[in-house]
Amino acid sequence: MNTKQESKVNLLFICLGNICRSPAAHAVFCKMIAMHGLENNFVVDSAGIGDWHVGELPDSRMRTHGDKRGYNINHLARQFKVDDFNKFDYIVVMDEENYRIITSMAKSKSDFAKVIRMSQYFNQHSNDSVPDPYYGGSADFELALDLIEDGCDGLLKSFFPKER
Numbered sequence: 001m002n003t004k005q006e007s008k009v010n011l012l013f014i015c016l017g018n019i020c021r022s023p024a025a026h027a028v029f030c031k032m033i034a035m036h037g038l039e040n041n042f043v044v045d046s047a048g049i050g051d052w053h054v055g056e057l058p059d060s061r062m063r064t065h066g067d068k069r070g071y072n073i074n075h076l077a078r079q080f081k082v083d084d085f086n087k088f089d090y091i092v093v094m095d096e097e098n099y100r101i102i103t104s105m106a107k108s109k110s111d112f113a114k115v116i117r118m119s120q121y122f123n124q125h126s127n128d129s130v131p132d133p134y135y136g137g138s139a140d141f142e143l144a145l146d147l148i149e150d151g152c153d154g155l156l157k158s159f160f161p162k163e164r
Contacts (some may be wrong), residue, residue, distance in 0.1 A: 009159060010043045010087040013118075014098050018048025018077035018135065020143055021094045021130050023058040027071040029152045038160065046075055047084065049101050053077040059134065065141040066113075069149075083112040092118050092155065095129035120145065121154030 007047045011029070013019035026046035026108050033039050048054075057063070066073040082105055084091065091114050093099045099117055107114040130147045133140035 008043050010088045012084055012091045013046040014091055014102055015049055015094045017050050018046055019053045019059045020044035020062045020134050022120045023073050023075040024062055024066055025148045026075050027073040028148050031071055032152055032156050038063040047078050049080055051079045054079055061141050064144055091115045092119050118151040121151045123154045124150045
């Protein structure tokens with residue numbers, strides 16, 4: 001086992017309000033690690049940039065679409081705090097606006113380096129982000145989940161290339 005496998009990787013998924021993309025990524029990644037018996041290797045959480053939905057369940061449309069794919073998307077929304085840089089090894093953002101906002105909160109080069117884009121881990125898609133489905137329809141939620149599944153799979157492979 002390498003060092004990453006011996007200690008827990010603390011992973012935080014970020015989107016704008018923590019009610020669509022980041023709680024979906026949280027649920028997708030947790031299911032993937034559970035399927036491979038890797039739950040003890042990770043601490044997974046999600047948060048939003050804004051405080052509009054703190055304490056709320058994810059958007060009902062995302063929960064419905066996720067449920068159809070076997071995901072229990074039930075994380076209660078919380079807002080990203082600067083202290084999260086101290087708690088997490090990687091902060092995975094869904095789009096460029098998220099990246100810009102979160103990196104602008106970084107207090108050091110080390111904090112800045114923790115912020116990564118979900119799109120960096122896409123293997124099946126060429127999109128440059130996970131678009132926010134909030135103002136869209138069913139197809140937008142399905143696309144977001146397709147991209148999140150692809151990104152979470154690539155992210156997991158980056159930590160455990162031989163497990164997958």
